Amino acid sequence: MLRPTMNEANPVDCTTASSPRRGWIPFALESLAITLLFALYVSALGPEVNEPHYLCKAKQYWNPAWLPHDFFLSAPGAHYTFYWTLGWLTLFFPLPVVAWIGRVISWLALAAAWRWLSFLILPQKWCSIATAAIWLVTLHYGHLAGEWVVGGVEGKTFAYPFVLIALGLAIQNRWNPAWVSLGIASAFHILVGGWAVVALGVAWLCVGRRSAPLLTMLTGLMGGGLISLLGLVPALLLTAGLPDEMQSEAHQLYVFYRLPHHLVVHRMSSLRQICFVAVAAGWAIFAWTTRGDRNTALVNSFAFGSLSIAAVGLAIDQICCYWLGDFDLGAKLLRFYWFRLSDVAVPLALSLSVGLRLFGAEQQPRRSTLRSVSIAVVLLATTIGLTLRVASRLTAPMPPADEMASVSDYAAWLAMCGWIRENTATDATFLTPLNQGTFKWSAQRSEVVTHKDIPQEAESLLGWKERRWRTNRYERLTTDQIRMLSRDYQIDYVVVDKQARPTFQGWDFPRVYPVDEHSDSPYEIFRIQSR
Structure with a gap:
């Protein structure tokens, strides 16, 4: 398709080969x-x-x-x-x-x-x-x-x-x-x-x-x-x-749940x-x-090769997901990012x-x-x-990582993370809003799970699925349920975004942030007691 008219290099090649030395x-x-x-x-x-x-x-x-x-x-x-x-x-x-x-x-x-x-x-x-x-x-x-x-x-x-x-x-x-x-x-x-x-x-x-x-x-x-x-x-x-069954579940979770926008054409x-x-x-x-x-x-020809790779990915998508209905095979093959190049x-x-x-x-x-x-x-x-x-x-109101993670109030988020760095133990573990992705970056504390930070190792990926399922909409859980999560995942603090969950009623744990009870910060932090 893209065969050149001659095999020898163009005359341009001779000049360009030495140009970096002559024209640095x-x-x-x-x-x-x-x-x-x-x-x-x-x-x-x-x-x-x-x-x-x-x-x-x-x-x-x-x-x-x-x-x-x-x-x-x-x-x-x-x-x-x-x-x-x-x-x-x-x-x-x-x-x-x-x-x-x-x-x-x-x-x-x-x-x-x-x-x-x-x-x-x-x-x-x-x-x-x-x-x-x-x-x-x-x-x-x-x-x-x-x-x-x-x-x-x-x-x-x-x-x-x-x-x-x-x-x-x-x-x-x-x-x-x-x-x-x-x-x-x-x-x-x-x-x-x-x-x-x-x-x-x-x-x-x-x-x-x-x-x-x-x-x-x-x-x-x-x-x-x-x-x-x-x-x-x-x-x-x-x-x-x-x-094999664990690998299959991990692959389907990775391809069809977490990253279909990168991996699956029909999605x-x-x-x-x-x-x-x-x-x-x-x-x-x-x-x-x-x-x-x-x-x-x-x-x-390099671009044509990349399109050939993408065409194979498209064929896998259509054959496995529509003709065969074999999502196990589809996930096993589609996880290789056929459309990246x-x-x-x-x-x-x-x-x-x-x-x-x-x-x-x-x-x-x-x-x-x-x-x-x-x-x-x-x-x-x-x-x-x-x-x-x-x-x-x-003109963006916040950096891309926070904007993509749907941080509701960027200034308040930074203020809360700064308070955490100054007032909590460095080895403390936090239960944080699932859709944010910058808590570790800004607060520099461990967290239980986030939607963004998905492990690539299959066994850990299944652990991510369990943690995400158990902590989904954790603001609706009771005090006893939060305490159970704390025992299982060694949670020390829970962060709540009231702007994202306006119906949140609170727990029987002490609220440590914001310190000022009249503060209008959308974020609250509760310290978990008696794991």
């Missing part, structure tokens, strides 16, 4: 400008949506005495390369500082990788900034399964720069280091790197197999495979040794499906118009193809007006899209 100042300036674009796109103080989830886990990995009774933090993890890389900083800096350090490092790495990749496709100064902006806008508005690249720091934010590096190395016909780069990506996030290996394999079949026979790539494939074990082995251990919104189809259609058009360029053909790769290929078409090859004079109009339309649409995104973030 433009490279550095453009990379910095793209990094600032990423920062503008995020546009908010922390925490971002997944940062409490990942960084609290990393902190507890390096300091097991921190929140020792927290259920989620005590469960086995899967992102140890991320913990080893960034987690040790939590021994010396507060979590928000570590988050910003991780963001800046990952954004700089992604920006430098993008500038390099974009320049290989479109060797003109400053154009990489435009292609990065187009990528951000199409990814933000055109995703299907909620995947993102630029945001808070977590494992995948370190994985994606190595995916871009691998694409650039493949364009230069350096396939062995490309596979090693994807091995590093897999070590940080096994699914990001693993699916990228499959998609780049498709690109090799379409574009690279004549210039790089399989036997010549064995060294890189073996090296990358060995490195990827750092991410693969912990992932495999998450379900090791459990009976994704129609708007998201339409937007993704529109982006994919635009990519197909521009991929066809730039098919004669070998470098772009390789990137487009296409959310990123299709906008990536579209942005580079658009950039090449509009800013690249010389146009005939009679087409110069049309070209200028096209450039103006694309830049205007990109600017509007980014402006809307930035404006929404700058």
Whole structure:
């Protein structure tokens, strides 16, 4: 479908190979400008949506005495390369500082990788900034399964720069280091790197197999495979040794209850499906118009590979959930995030193809007006899209993690968490509102369970289900029922959001917060006595 018209590299390859050495100042300036674009796109103080989830886990990995009774933090993890890389900083800096350090490092790495990749496709100064902006806008508005690249720091934010590096190395016909780069990506996030290996394999079949026979790539494939074990082995251990029926229940809980918006196509919104189809259609058009360029053909073949993976996920969804009605098999297969890479790769290929078409090859004079109009339309649409995104973030009443977790009163929430840090024991355990996700981040105390913090290890996932079921709407429970939960889960305090539960009547336990009985804080804290 995307076979190039010739196998040898374009003449551009010779100039671009040495451009980072000859033009390191433009490279550095453009990379910095793209990094600032990423920062503008995020546009908010922390925490971002997944940062409490990942960084609290990393902190507890390096300091097991921190929140020792927290259920989620005590469960086995899967992102140890991320913990080893960034987690040790939590021994010396507060979590928000570590988050910003991780963001800046990952954004700089992604920006430098993008500038390099974009320049290989479109060797003109400053154009990489435009292609990065187009990528951000199409990814933000055109995703299907909620995947993102630029945001808070977590494992995948370190994985994606190595995916871009691998694409650039493949364009230069350096396939062995490309596979090693994807091995590093897999070590940080096994699914990001693993699916990228499959998609780049498709690109090799379409574009690279004549210039790089399989036997010549064995060294890189073996090296990358060995490195990827750092991410693969912990992932495999998450379900090791459990009976089949427990694994089946855990998989269905994970796929169909907790994360269907990422994993199950028929549970994704129609708007998201339409937007993704529109982006994919635009990519197909521009991929066809730039098919004669070998470098772009390789990137487009990578996007085609990601769509092939998504097509398999779609087939699994339809066959297992509708034709066979086998939700056990469906959950077992759909848990591998079949739609993750296409959310990123299709906008990536579209942005580079658009950039090449509009800013690249010389146009005939009679087409110069049309070209200028096209450039103006694309830049205007990109600017509007980014402006809307930035404006929404700058005017948001609270950080993304709290907004997504439905914290009813952000200022009151922070005040309560600050009181907890100052007035309760560091090893105390709290029963907290299920839908919030930043209590550990802000209060730095253990909690029983939250909807956001779902373990990935199968046995712990079933424990999460039990805890969530037993504590659901705990404001309606009696004093004796709360006392029973306290004995089972070693609860010291209970937090109640009266704004979310206006019918709450209270218990026979002493209320310790707010201290002022005339306070209008929507949050109350009760100390559990006599477990």
